[in-house]
Amino acid sequence: MLDEFISYLKEQLGEPYLWGGQHTKLTPDNYVAVINKKEDGRGGYAGGPTYAEAVISFCKKKFDKGATELFAYDCSGLGVYWLYNVKHLYKADVNANTMMTRCTLKDELPKRGWWVFKLSGTKASHVGYMISDTTLIEAKGRKYGVVETTFKKSDWDRWGIPAVFEKEILEPEPEPEPEPDPKPEPSKRIVVVVGKSVRVHKKPTKLSKTLWFAHSAAYYKAQGSNRPNDLYYLLDIADNGWYHVSTIATEHDRTGYITNKEKYTKLVIVKE
Numbered sequence: 001m002l003d004e005f006i007s008y009l010k011e012q013l014g015e016p017y018l019w020g021g022q023h024t025k026l027t028p029d030n031y032v033a034v035i036n037k038k039e040d041g042r043g044g045y046a047g048g049p050t051y052a053e054a055v056i057s058f059c060k061k062k063f064d065k066g067a068t069e070l071f072a073y074d075c076s077g078l079g080v081y082w083l084y085n086v087k088h089l090y091k092a093d094v095n096a097n098t099m100m101t102r103c104t105l106k107d108e109l110p111k112r113g114w115w116v117f118k119l120s121g122t123k124a125s126h127v128g129y130m131i132s133d134t135t136l137i138e139a140k141g142r143k144y145g146v147v148e149t150t151f152k153k154s155d156w157d158r159w160g161i162p163a164v165f166e167k168e169i170l171e172p173e174p175e176p177e178p179e180p181d182p183k184p185e186p187s188k189r190i191v192v193v194v195g196k197s198v199r200v201h202k203k204p205t206k207l208s209k210t211l212w213f214a215h216s217a218a219y220y221k222a223q224g225s226n227r228p229n230d231l232y233y234l235l236d237i238a239d240n241g242w243y244h245v246s247t248i249a250t251e252h253d254r255t256g257y258i259t260n261k262e263k264y265t266k267l268v269i270v271k272e
Contacts, residue, residue: 039051214230
């Protein structure tokens, strides 16, 4: 939920500030009238434009550059629109001070997801929303609109963890487990006979009983046959390196030991 809120805030960057604005739609045809009504009697900047004139100027620049609609917010309206109108996490419209009362205030520096406040006396008069441990988004004012700024402790008076995101902030979801490496394809180890005629013994020594003879394609060719090299499944490797093998394509499986000398046999890996 917190990630959704932060994504929403980022989507509003560049939108205008308007007193009482809460996703208030402005178009080239209506913006002057809407702004004058919302800002009527609100005052202005010392020695400068009225607040209404400042918002009108901000919006005019956007429309002159091709914007066809804008959505205006004040500081609390920026957050409350999503909390109240979109997600219904709040049951009523609230101001910045009420938002502060719905936070667990902290002394440590704020982190991602926290809300920060400026006070007028003991009450909050402005709110910003931390989108990382160092930056925040706020509807800063009529001249600035919705902006992303760097958190400076000297600019803010209080901060805390909003109740609506408290569980996510204090108990963040664990990082997903990395995907396991794909299982290797099953394979078989095959002993190929390359010497012309090789004895297969009962034990891993040439002094033990010969069980049968294994042959290479060269042997069969000399006998006038086109049979390929004899192949055997590798069952194990003896301490002296001899291969413990079993037959592959015979009517009755047989097992025995065959030398590992390269001029007689070769060990290969075959994918299943």
